[in-house]
Amino acid sequence: MIELSPLARSLIERFDARDATIGVVGLGYVGLPLVRALHDAGHRVVGFDIDESKIEAIRRGEAYLRHLGVELVQALSVSDRFSPTSRPGDLSSCDAIVLCVPTPLGSHHEPDLSFVEKSSFMVAGVLKRGMLVSLESTSYPGTTREVVLPILESTGLRCGSDFFLAFSPEREDPGRKDMETRQIPRLVGGIDGASLRVAEAMYRSAVETVIPVESAEVAESAKLLENIYRAVNIALVNELKPVLADLGIDIWSVIRAASTKPFGFQPFYPGPGLGGHCIPIDPYYLTWKAREAGHVTRFIELAGEINSQMPRYVVDRVGAALNERARAIHGSRVLVLGIAYKPDIDDIRETPAAEIITLLQQRGAIVSYHDPHVPRFPSMRQYALDLASVALTPETLRGSDCVLIVTNHSAVDYGMVGAHAPLIVDTRDAMRGRGGSNVVKA
Numbered sequence: 001m002i003e004l005s006p007l008a009r010s011l012i013e014r015f016d017a018r019d020a021t022i023g024v025v026g027l028g029y030v031g032l033p034l035v036r037a038l039h040d041a042g043h044r045v046v047g048f049d050i051d052e053s054k055i056e057a058i059r060r061g062e063a064y065l066r067h068l069g070v071e072l073v074q075a076l077s078v079s080d081r082f083s084p085t086s087r088p089g090d091l092s093s094c095d096a097i098v099l100c101v102p103t104p105l106g107s108h109h110e111p112d113l114s115f116v117e118k119s120s121f122m123v124a125g126v127l128k129r130g131m132l133v134s135l136e137s138t139s140y141p142g143t144t145r146e147v148v149l150p151i152l153e154s155t156g157l158r159c160g161s162d163f164f165l166a167f168s169p170e171r172e173d174p175g176r177k178d179m180e181t182r183q184i185p186r187l188v189g190g191i192d193g194a195s196l197r198v199a200e201a202m203y204r205s206a207v208e209t210v211i212p213v214e215s216a217e218v219a220e221s222a223k224l225l226e227n228i229y230r231a232v233n234i235a236l237v238n239e240l241k242p243v244l245a246d247l248g249i250d251i252w253s254v255i256r257a258a259s260t261k262p263f264g265f266q267p268f269y270p271g272p273g274l275g276g277h278c279i280p281i282d283p284y285y286l287t288w289k290a291r292e293a294g295h296v297t298r299f300i301e302l303a304g305e306i307n308s309q310m311p312r313y314v315v316d317r318v319g320a321a322l323n324e325r326a327r328a329i330h331g332s333r334v335l336v337l338g339i340a341y342k343p344d345i346d347d348i349r350e351t352p353a354a355e356i357i358t359l360l361q362q363r364g365a366i367v368s369y370h371d372p373h374v375p376r377f378p379s380m381r382q383y384a385l386d387l388a389s390v391a392l393t394p395e396t397l398r399g400s401d402c403v404l405i406v407t408n409h410s411a412v413d414y415g416m417v418g419a420h421a422p423l424i425v426d427t428r429d430a431m432r433g434r435g436g437s438n439v440v441k442a
Contacts, residue, residue: 002193002194002197004194004197005161005194007129007130007161007162008164008194008197008198010130011095011096011130011132011164011198011201012197012198012201014095015095015096015198015201015202015204015205016201016205018041018042018043018205019042019043020043020044020095020096020202020205021043021044021045021046021093021094021095021096022038022043022044022045022046022094022095022096022097022098022202023045023046023047023048023091023094023096023097023098024038024045024046024047024048024097024098024100025048025049025091025097025098025099025100025101025119025122025123026048026049026099026100026101026102026115026119027047027048027049027051027054027055027058027084027100028049028065028100028102029065029172029174029277029347029349030100030136030137030170030172031047031049031098031100032047032065032068032072033068033172033180033181034098034100034136034170034181035047035076035082036068036072036076036180036181037180037181037182037206037207038206039075039076039079039081039082040182040206041182041205041206042081043081043205043206044081044082044083045081045082045083046082046083046085046090046091046093046094047076047082047083047084047085048084048085048086048088048090048091049084049086050086051086052086054084055084055085055086057073058073058076058077058084059077059084060077061073061074061076061077061078065174065346066345066346066373067174067175067344067345067346067347088122088125088126089126091122091123091126092126092128094126094131095130095131095132096131096132096133096134096202097123097126097131097132097133097134098133098134098135098136098168099116099119099120099123099133099134099135099136099137099148100136100137100170101115101116101119101137102115102137102277103115103116103137103138103139103281103285104281104381105281105284109284109287109288110284110288111139111140111284111285111288113139113143113147115137116135116137116139116143116147116148117147117151120147120148120151120152121151123152124151124152124154124155127152127155127157127163128157128163129157129162129163130162130163131163131164132163132164132165132166132195132198132199132202133148133152133163133164133165133166134165134166134167134168134188134199134202135148135165135166135167135168136167136168136169136170137170138169138170138220138223138224138227138277138278138281138282138285139220139285140220140224140285140286140288140289141217141220141221141224141286141289142217142220142289143167143220144165144166144167144189144191144216144217144220145191145216145217148165149165149191152165159191159192159195160191160192160193160194160195161194164190164191164194164195164198164199165190165191165195165216166188166189166190166191166195166196166198166199166216167188167189167190167216167219167220168186168187168188168189168199168203168219169187169219169220169222169223169226170223171184171185171186171223171226172184174276174342174345174347175342175343175344175345175347181206181207182206182207182208183207183208184207185207185208185209185210185211186203186207186209186210186211187211187213187219187222187223188200188203188210188211188212188213188219189212189213189214189215189216189217189218189219189220190212190215190216191215191216196212200212221286223282224282224283224285224286227278227279227282227283228282228283228286228300228303230268230279231274231279231280231282231283231300231303231304231307232299232300232303233266233268234268234269234270234271234274234279234303234307235302235303235304235306235307236268236303237251237255237268237269237270238270238271238306238307238310239306240254240270241270242313245441250441251270251441252269252270252429252432252441255267255268255269269429270310270427271310271352271427271428272310272311272314272352272353272356272406272427272428272442273307273308273310273311273314273352273355273356274307274308274310274341274350274352275340275341275342275348275349275350275351275352275353276341276342276347276349276350277349277350280307280308280350281350283300283303283304284304286300287300287301287304310352311352311355311356311359312359313442314352314356314404314406314425314427314442315329315356315359315360315363317425317440317442318334318360318365318402318404318425318442319363321402321423321425321440322401322402322423325422325423327401328364329360329363329364329365330363330364330365331364331365331366332365332366332401332402333365333366333368333399333400333401333402334360334365334366334367334368334400334401334402334403334404335367335368335369335370335390335396335397335400335402335403335404335421336353336356336357336360336367336368336369336370336404336406337369337370337371337392337403337404337405337406337407337409337412337417338353338369338370338371338405338406338407338408338409338412339351339353339354339357339369339371339374339377339406339407340353340371340373340374340407340409341353341407342407343407343408343409343410344373344409344410344411345373346373346374348374348377348378348380351407352406353369353406353407354377354380354382354383354385355383356404356406357369357385357387358383358385367387368387368390368400369387369389369390370389370390370391370392370396370412371389371407371409372389372409372411372412373409373411374389375388375389376388376389392412392413392416392417394416394419394420397416397417397420397421398420398421398422400421400422401422401423402421402422402423402424402425403417403421403423403424403425404424404425404427405417405424405425405426405427405428405430405431406427406428407428408428408429408430412430414430414431414434415434417431417434417435418431418434418435418436418438418439421435421438422438423438423440424438424439424440425440425441425442426439426440426441426442427441427442429441
């Protein structure tokens with residue numbers, strides 16, 4: 001058992017008493033649910049974001065992440081234990097600061113750690129003795145030790161004695177209704193033994209199950225493995241889909257049949273491409289780090305290649321389906337149903353709908369979309385689509401040459417779609433049991 005310093009013991013005591021001030025940097029899909037968990041546990045919370053519109057929305061009690069519910073921001077807006085801010089100096093009062101910032105990819109699929117680096121320098125500006133810093137942003141193994149630690153120690157303070165540093169990967173699943181942040185088991189890995197004990201105490205004060213691991217690198221690698229596992233298995237069924245389709249076999253029927261086995265099989269489902277911040281991005285963080293160590297991750301890179309080709313496959317299926325009805329994509333009116341990356345949320349991060357719509361437009365299609373959760377297509381890093389959601393009516397459906405189901409929101413009346421759309425290309429098996437010869441699977 002490691003001998004803890006008075007600084008570490010004092011900080012652990014404040015976490016145990018739910019009497020700490022904890023800063024959360026980044027009030028997005030990861031940070032805001034963490035704010036709720038820490039606040040519900042009784043801590044004082046300082047929520048920081050560089051986006052002033054988020055800060056003002058919270059102060060007004062307005063939800064900008066609708067899947068979390070308006071009750072969350074309304075409760076925070078009137079709480080005397082929560083302070084939203086865009087001023088870095090307001091973090092100086094914190095006993096702990098948690099970094100929940102984006103880790104996107106660059107133009108060549110290389111890690112972009114600019115947000116991690118900038119937020120680390122910001123924390124270094126307010127770092128004090130006895131403070132815990134925890135990184136939750138997904139990255140390659142070694143990021144916490146090789147990137148964050150040197151920035152913090154440039155202040156002259158030393159990790160393990162003056163301050164504490166850990167990595168604890170976020171495990172949010174936007175839209176999930178049966179589990180909140182406090183119920184999701186939490187991995188924690190420290191830069192050293194004292195940092196692990198302190199970080200474990202903070203998370204245990206707000207999360208029901210905390211699993212300490214040997215190091216920050218183990219926690220970083222575990223997060224990547226979780227998402228690579230999903231990416232590879234999705235690629236497997238995405239690769240099988242066109243093969244079985246050409247053999248006249250429905251991939252969804254095959255998956256349902258295989259799922260009857262009570263052991264040795266876990267169902268994964270094909271789709272129009274990967275979306276969200278995790279699965280399309282995280283595997284490339286490991287492939288980049290592997291090359292640095294002299295390894296080639298062929299299996300992971302092949303999965304990425306397969307998954308990234310799915311939007312083009314979907315558009316090809318649209319073209320083939322229209323061609324069978326003596327129409328070309330050029331000049332055809334294509335109505336896309338669902339642009340969020342998964343059902344029943346408004347999250348469009350890395351949505352395959354953006355690439356699909358772009359490819360359709362490049363081929364001359366006249367594209368519109370309907371999404372009950374996304375009234376207007378937001379600006380994205382690589383896409384600028386000037387589109388707004390149209391009403392889904394029998395007239396809209398009949399006026400389309402093709403209805404393309406990209407995201408299967410439960411709020412959509414698929415019976416009405418089947419009854420009025422002349423042609424439906426279904427990437428989600430949403431029309432199972434509905435429609436007839438007007439339905440083509442993709």
